[in-house]
Amino acid sequence: MSDEVQPGYVRVRLDLSYDGTEFSGWAKQAGGRRTVQGEIEDALRTVTRSRETYELTVAGRTDAGVHARGQVAHVDLPEGVWREHHEKLLKRLAGRLDRDVRVWALREAPSGFNARFSAIWRRYAYRVTDNPGGVDPLLRNHVLWHDWPLDVDAMNEAARQLLGEHDFAAYCKKREGATTIRTLQELSLEKGADGIITATVRADAFCHNMVRSLIGALLFVGDGHRGPEWPGKVLAAGVRDSAVHVVRPHGLTLEEVGYPADELLAARNKEARNKRSLPSAGCC
Structure with a gap:
């Protein structure tokens, strides 16, 4: 499966933490439940004054009530949006997000990076x-x-x-x-x-x-x-x-969350998508 960033977009890595007590887990859910993904995507849309919601991919989906100190996610943003907002984006997100979730770093991700599949x-x-x-x-x-x-x-x-x-x-x-x-x-x-x-x-x-x-x-x-x-x-x-x-x-x-050296990201991304099986025992 290809994970190429679409032309005209920039892949951005986010490092974040949250207290999971009041969240119904990481992933967005139907019914308006409060989730970490939903909160950050809404804040990102607001502070970049975008009509579109840019979807986050996370290293590890956490359940309701589970906390994170070193969570990692990525988002693909249009080059124009990133260029216009990236210098002030961190502070604007801090002003918009509730106190139980924080984004600590935002930076352009290296080639081949996928927050979920590149993790080792x-x-x-x-x-x-x-x-x-x-x-x-x-x-x-x-x-x-x-x-x-x-x-x-x-x-x-x-x-x-x-x-x-x-x-x-x-x-x-x-x-x-x-x-x-x-x-x-x-x-x-x-x-x-x-x-x-x-x-x-x-x-x-x-x-x-x-x-x-x-x-x-x-x-x-x-x-x-x-x-x-x-x-x-x-x-x-x-x-x-x-x-x-x-x-x-x-x-x-x-x-x-641990990642390999930049030059190994793409290979790890591909490897992690393969369904695993245990070696079968020999017959003799």
């Missing part, structure tokens, strides 16, 4: 505390409270078994025609001095509900309901397990 990894953090007193009220929209003591060492032992390329069907909400094969590059947990346990999850891409399902399984290990081997057995079984809970979205933040 996405890194999320999920934050949870087992503090008997609950969550600091100032962090209540960003940290999950788990009311059982958690064994972080047992959770890390379980997490190591999930690393690598696998079919994560057991941890994904199935979507017709979409693959559930992913490469999980990092899954580790660390408890800070403040008592907050931060799970770092990095993969080439994620299927729907994957991070929140993985965390749900690890919490079951951490509080002693299952042994450290259980999440790996669920993965190998390849089917949804009713004991794997999709934890609440507010503990999840998209922290960063």
Whole structure:
């Protein structure tokens, strides 16, 4: 599939962050629900005084209630619009957007860049505390409270078994025609001095509900309901397990998106569009 920028247009990269508490996710929806994409596209149309809505493509669509600190998107703007407005666009967007969403950088993207398909990894953090007193009220929209003591060492032992390329069907909400094969590059947990346990999850891409399902399984290990081997057995079984809970979205933040060197963007863009399959086992 070609991803050439149309003649007369400029591809612009946006770096942005948002508090997902009051949003119905990233993607525009019917029925007038408030979404991050809808807010930014409306603001962009207003501040450039355009009649047309310029559609954003995002690195990772986040669900309702999920936050982002290092989200990346792109938009193709007419050359005239970009030339006229780009110097003041950042400040004008800051004046137009609500305080729970911010665009931090706007720049012309290098050749071959696609915010979604050029990415080589996405890194999320999920934050949870087992503090008997609950969550600091100032962090209540960003940290999950788990009311059982958690064994972080047992959770890390379980997490190591999930690393690598696998079919994560057991941890994904199935979507017709979409693959559930992913490469999980990092899954580790660390408890800070403040008592907050931060799970770092990095993969080439994620299927729907994957991070929140993985965390749900690890919490079951951490509080002693299952042994450290259980999440790996669920993965190998390849089917949804009713004991794997999709934890609440507010503990999840998209922290960063990684891209290759500029000269490799186009190749990655093409590669990422291919539907993946796992190598079949040899017969002998």
